[in-house]
Amino acid sequence: xxxGKSSKVGNSIAISILFVFSLVxxxxxxxxxxxxxxxxxxxxxxxxxxxxxxLNLHNYWTALVQSQMWKYxxxxxxxxxxxxxxxxxxxxxxxxxxxxYSFKFNVGLLMLFTAxxxxxxxxxxxxIFRLYIHTWVPNFINSDGxxxxxxxxxxxxxxxxxxxxxxxxxxxxxxxxxxxISESALVDGASVWxxxxxxxxxxxxPALASLGVLMTTWIxxxxxxxxxxxxxxxxxxxxxxxxxxxxEFFTDxxxxxxxxxxxxxxxxxxxxxxRKQFVSGLTLGSTKG
Amino acid sequence: xxxxxxxxxxxxxSVLKGTVAGAGALAAGGLVSAGxxxxxxxxxxxxxxxxxxxxxxxxxxxxxxxxxxxxTAGFDxxxxxxxxxxxxxxxxxxxxxxxxxxxxxxAGYRMxxxxxxxxxxxxxxxxxxxxxxxxxxxxxxxxxxDGKQYFIPTTWYPWAIMYRKSVFKTAGVDPATIVTWAxxxxxCKTFQSKGITPVALGDKGGWEAMGxxxxxxxxxxxxxxxxxxxxxxxxxxxxxxxxxxxxWATMFPYQNNNVLDLAWDGAAQLVLQKKAAMQVMGAFHAxxxxxxxxxxxxxxxxxxxxxxxxxREAVEAPIDGYMLSKHASKNLxxxxxxxxxxxxxxxGKAVLAVAPTALFANNKMPKPSDPFALSQVNLVNGCKxxxxxxxxxxxxxxxxxxxxxALQKFLGGGDPKAIATDLQQQxxxxxxx
Numbered sequence: 001x002x003x004g005k006s007s008k009v010g011n012s013i014a015i016s017i018l019f020v021f022s023l024v025x026x027x028x029x030x031x032x033x034x035x036x037x038x039x040x041x042x043x044x045x046x047x048x049x050x051x052x053x054x055l056n057l058h059n060y061w062t063a064l065v066q067s068q069m070w071k072y073x074x075x076x077x078x079x080x081x082x083x084x085x086x087x088x089x090x091x092x093x094x095x096x097x098x099x100x101y102s103f104k105f106n107v108g109l110l111m112l113f114t115a116x117x118x119x120x121x122x123x124x125x126x127x128i129f130r131l132y133i134h135t136w137v138p139n140f141i142n143s144d145g146x147x148x149x150x151x152x153x154x155x156x157x158x159x160x161x162x163x164x165x166x167x168x169x170x171x172x173x174x175x176x177x178x179x180x181i182s183e184s185a186l187v188d189g190a191s192v193w194x195x196x197x198x199x200x201x202x203x204x205x206p207a208l209a210s211l212g213v214l215m216t217t218w219i220x221x222x223x224x225x226x227x228x229x230x231x232x233x234x235x236x237x238x239x240x241x242x243x244x245x246x247x248e249f250f251t252d253x254x255x256x257x258x259x260x261x262x263x264x265x266x267x268x269x270x271x272x273x274x275r276k277q278f279v280s281g282l283t284l285g286s287t288k289g
Numbered sequence: 290x291x292x293x294x295x296x297x298x299x300x301x302x303s304v305l306k307g308t309v310a311g312a313g314a315l316a317a318g319g320l321v322s323a324g325x326x327x328x329x330x331x332x333x334x335x336x337x338x339x340x341x342x343x344x345x346x347x348x349x350x351x352x353x354x355x356x357x358x359x360x361t362a363g364f365d366x367x368x369x370x371x372x373x374x375x376x377x378x379x380x381x382x383x384x385x386x387x388x389x390x391x392x393x394x395x396a397g398y399r400m401x402x403x404x405x406x407x408x409x410x411x412x413x414x415x416x417x418x419x420x421x422x423x424x425x426x427x428x429x430x431x432x433x434x435d436g437k438q439y440f441i442p443t444t445w446y447p448w449a450i451m452y453r454k455s456v457f458k459t460a461g462v463d464p465a466t467i468v469t470w471a472x473x474x475x476x477c478k479t480f481q482s483k484g485i486t487p488v489a490l491g492d493k494g495g496w497e498a499m500g501x502x503x504x505x506x507x508x509x510x511x512x513x514x515x516x517x518x519x520x521x522x523x524x525x526x527x528x529x530x531x532x533x534x535x536x537w538a539t540m541f542p543y544q545n546n547n548v549l550d551l552a553w554d555g556a557a558q559l560v561l562q563k564k565a566a567m568q569v570m571g572a573f574h575a576x577x578x579x580x581x582x583x584x585x586x587x588x589x590x591x592x593x594x595x596x597x598x599x600x601r602e603a604v605e606a607p608i609d610g611y612m613l614s615k616h617a618s619k620n621l622x623x624x625x626x627x628x629x630x631x632x633x634x635x636x637g638k639a640v641l642a643v644a645p646t647a648l649f650a651n652n653k654m655p656k657p658s659d660p661f662a663l664s665q666v667n668l669v670n671g672c673k674x675x676x677x678x679x680x681x682x683x684x685x686x687x688x689x690x691x692x693x694x695a696l697q698k699f700l701g702g703g704d705p706k707a708i709a710t711d712l713q714q715q716x717x718x719x720x721x722x
């Protein structure tokens with residue numbers, strides 16, 4: 001048949017296009033890696049587009065130890081981990097209620113959460129900044145007594161912004177789980193909490209894992225809010241602190257490349273350890289049972 | 290590659306568990322310690338917080354040196370360092386939020402802008418005590434539009450034409466003979482005939498070429514017109530602006546042809562590598578010279594005269610220093626006392642010990658011994674007027690995006706008339722400052 005041959009040709013065309021695109025995507029990463037291994041002196045001597053004469057890990061050492069990037073890694077995790085856990089916990093509760101109980105405002109509530117997702121952060125930044133500099137927190141959290149410039153504030157904003165998407169995905173996922181399970185739980189006399197905690201939550205695990213992976217990378221990669229809501233240099237997460245490696249006038253791009261490489265390593269670790277969840281996370285909630 | 294993680298040794302689950310457990314513990318610790326760290330007390334020391342944009346390793350060394358000196362003088366300084374570019378971009382929200390008591394900033398319009406907005410604390414009373422340490426020019430540069438002082442000047446650096454002595458010698462050009470614009474163009478021709486790019490310019494960042502614009506503008510039209518223009522009192526549609534652009538255009542044939550692809554340091558490297566002869570740049574041009582032999586070969590001369598009436602009377606020499614935020618009112622006595630310390634030669638000597646080529650505003654400081662630093666002092670001493678640099682003399686919202694992209698358009702071959710009209714329209718569209 002003709003179709004067999006033409007699909008073969010089509011396949012190889014598709015593959016060659018994909019190959020070219022993968023090269024385009026990989027080039028900046030390889031370039032960054034290469035530059036990160038070259039000392040600045042080597043670039044200065046031979047130009048940045050030249051065969052490297054020296055390759056070593058010195059830039060990594062400088063970035064991690066001398067520029068103390070490790071501190072900012074800790075800051076990143078201090079924000080990302082609690083933010084993801086709180087988001088998933090709260091979103092799973094909302095999803096549980098909107099998909100298992102029918103209220104009049106059920107759909108409205110879900111729409112509200114999803115609509116919040118559509119607001120671009122640049123639009124809400126100024127009101128949130130104003131809100132933060134007037135919100136009181138106890139002195140042991142911030143000696144200035146306001147939510148602005150605290151990691152707590154950063155965690156809260158991530159929770160608020162990720163809740164919408166998480167709720168949307170989890171409630172869609174819950175709709176694929178047969179209602180009969182819930183009904184039999186009710187028949188067995190489970191309370192609302194028990195129904196949520198013992199029956200629904202374990203069923204949500206694959207969805208929670210996928211979402212957790214996606215959100216960890218999103219929050220970890222956030223730059224905007226950490227610059228907007230923190231004014232202390234030593235509280236910033238790694239993404240914002242990368243610019244510490246840039247000078248006022250002079251920037252050692254080789255050092256910056258090493259810093260950037262270090263910054264994306266955690267994302268890679270998360271991706272490769274949890275890639276099944278990562279991929280399923282991309283299609284999560286897109287089908288309804 | 291992914292298989293490394295799954296099949297060999299490290300299971301995905303164990304990595305995940307380790308990460309979550311470890312980070313959770315850190316999170317719990319971090320949240321609590323964030324608040325308590327600042328309350329560590331040195332008995333009786335005057336506590337002041339300082340926001341600093343001195344993030345480069347070298348600049349940070351200066352900060353640490355003077356903070357240590359302040360400690361022996363009885364201060365407990367809490368330093369909050371944010372990288373230079375973010376600090377600048379964030380300054381508006383920083384000052385409206387919970388800023389540090391004292392923060393690094395710049396003299397000129399940039400200082401006046403925030404003083405006028407009520408985001409700074411006046412230190413006129415401090416200036417009454419410290420005035421003898423500074424020449425009148427510095428006091429003017431520290432004064433807001435309301436006549437009160439808001440700024441403590443610390444260090445400065447000039448802009449000039451940077452060159453390598455050996456390159457000039459080989460080409461047979463004597464920099465001392467470059468006085469007029471015609472001399473300058475002649476020198477350019479000589480370099481070009483020897484296969485050396487006469488003038489290196491990079492304007493990828495948008496700000497680098499402002500230096501050249503400033504020089505050509507006040508050499509062509511005088512210092513007063515330049516300051517009127519940057520502050521918006523003169524119009525961009527003024528025919529004098531066209532003269533500036535026209536004079537600049539006579540330099541174009543002698544510039545490298547990838548101006549918009551290079552940042553300032555890319556252009557400076559051309560000079561370092563002896564591929565180009567000159568660069569109109571700040572003294573920080575020297576910061577890419579890692580080899581002392583190269584550094585000894587570096588020198589500067591004043592930008593040539595264009596309109597004879599204005600000679601070489603003006604120079605660009607930005608002043609860095611400190612301001613008190615509005616927030617400092619909660620800790621006013623200590624903050625003012627530290628401001629006084631910063632204005633003293635105790636501050637200067639501490640910084641000088643780690644930065645031997647730094648130039649200080651304080652007149653109690655010794656003259657620099659380094660020849661390159663000394664040439665900078667002499668350059669500025671011979672001048673009647675000092676400009677701060679375009680982005681420090683003009684509105685931040687104008688200098689930032691609007692003027693930078695206009696300069697890039699001009700360097701890319703845009704029509705100067707259309708650019709000037711466009712600039713004036715955009716200035717007029719800005720909200721009142």
